[in-house]
Amino acid sequence: MSSVTLKNIVKRFGSFTAVHQTDLEIPEGAFVTLLGPSGCGKTTNLRMIAGLLDPTEGEILIGGRRVNDVPIHKRNLGIVFQNYALFPHKTVAENIVFGLKYRDIPSSDIPGKMQAALDLVQLPDVGARYPKELSGGQQQRIALARAIVIEPDVLLLDEPLSALDANLREDMRVELKRIQDQIGVTTVFVTHDQSEALAMSDHIVVMSAGRIEQVGAPQEVYNNPSSEFVANFLGASNVLEAECLEAGPKGAVLLTTLFGKVHLPVEKSLRVAGAGPAKLVLRAEKLQVMKEGSAPEGMITAPATVETVDYQGQTVRYFVRVGDTQLQALNMIDDHPFAKGSAAMVAFRPRDGSALAGR
């Protein structure tokens, strides 16, 4: 188990910069997720940690030791590839012991370690089979077993769940987290799926276009996004132009055209320093569509017209018009949803909003 540190990392491919000036500290034993849209540089970062790519600039430290010049086969990392990369000509057992042969492990210990790894991924009896005789989910588990049997310092996972179908993906999510908790290995997980990131991570690193946008615990990144990009990447958000009237230890007051004055608590207004232009972020889940006149005390409201109704069973996604602005609301359905075209009201609690600085 080791920490991982990226110091001033830059990666260019020719004249194209895939990763801009990046600093990142991954604490020992943590489960850290690199989250961002396709092409934002997640895999590039992971491959640099793995030693499959050389950084153009900067340093990579694993367990405090600089590894820039350490070749991949000496880094002692467990990697699970997106396509699993199981050796098709070797049995499951041969796949798992592959990495043990290159370590100083008495050969009498190898069968026991192999079986322990198979037990850990809950496939104790498949050792004699070939990878193609397993289902996608089983191959996934074997790839994981092969990566952890070598007791790696760091476990690297590149979109390991994306090749699975939706149900299996959720099962594997829980399973993967259980295994990581059990062995406690420092884990860097790459995904473009926000729900995976929120469910599994100790820390989420949100990336966009080769840059880190925000690093934080799942609740922090979700509730208090540092930019419009983060607000929209982790679920849908409404971002409204606002004017900050005052900001300080008692919170901030934002003036918006749709909702008038909104008083945010201090923990939601850390990103505005004082009076000036700002933005109000309202998550779609926090914006309630209600019957006129039914809003509880303390909620901020505005009259609205329902324009689009996207019924999803337990929940419904509304697009409503407030003034000349379209807002998105994702609500639980109680009874039946509002009909398209009906007049309603949108409401939110001030503490569910958050502030961003600037235009």
Added chain:
Amino acid sequence: MSVEAREKRQPWILLSPALTAITLLLFIPLLFIFVYSFWLRTATGADEIGFYLDNWREALTDAFYRDILLHTFKVAAITTVVCAMMGYPAAYFIARSKGNKPLLLLMLMLPFWISYIIRTMSWINILGVSGALNTFLLWIGVINEPIQMLYNEATVILGLVHFLLPFMVLNVFVSVDGIDETLEDAANSLGATRWQAFVQVTLPLSLPGLAAGGLLCFVLGAGTYITPLVLGGTSDAMFANLVFEAIITQLNWPLGSALSLMLLVVLGALVMIYNRYLGMAQLMKGLG
């Protein structure tokens, strides 16, 4: 017609042009050859029609033919091994190169645009007594008079390698190109050096391609008569030269037929063995 019936007929319809050509151009002539091999050539030069086993007896019992057959296999085997050793790294390089793979493959195919005979003859201009190499060596003064480098077993093998190398490279290329590169990354991440990863993963997975290329080189090499004719000496005749000699020079079609069928059966057996143990399915796996 039902859908099933149509689906059953379709392969035959699609195959029929090829099957017609193969029947007319391969099986019927082969049948002729088979029949010829039992005729007998008389001292007068006329062919005696009938069922004589004399040609077969001669072909199968005369040590002369056996020795040349063994020599042919030796030359073909050396050629195959040299092709494998030279071709594998090249194929691996092309398969793993980034970017200009099509250009590299085109360069590999380029020699096919020149006739095989011309390509073979070109070695005379290079290695002949008044060829480029001798001229150069004379000019720099390493030798005082030209040396004869041609017309021996080595030049026959050289010519065959020149002819057959692209077949080896193409087969291995297709095989290596189909192997997921992340398998090597995975092996490296588990502690294998690049060489160990190659030996443990890529090489075994590319064996079907290597075997297919090897089979092709061996069969084509063992069946050639042009290379030994152009680049070999009197003692470098290969089995196909005997057929050529019997049919073209001596006009002894019956003996030539028996000899050519003998070579066909031996090489055919080799293909069967390959098919049995490595199998076309294995080959397909190597390709995909």
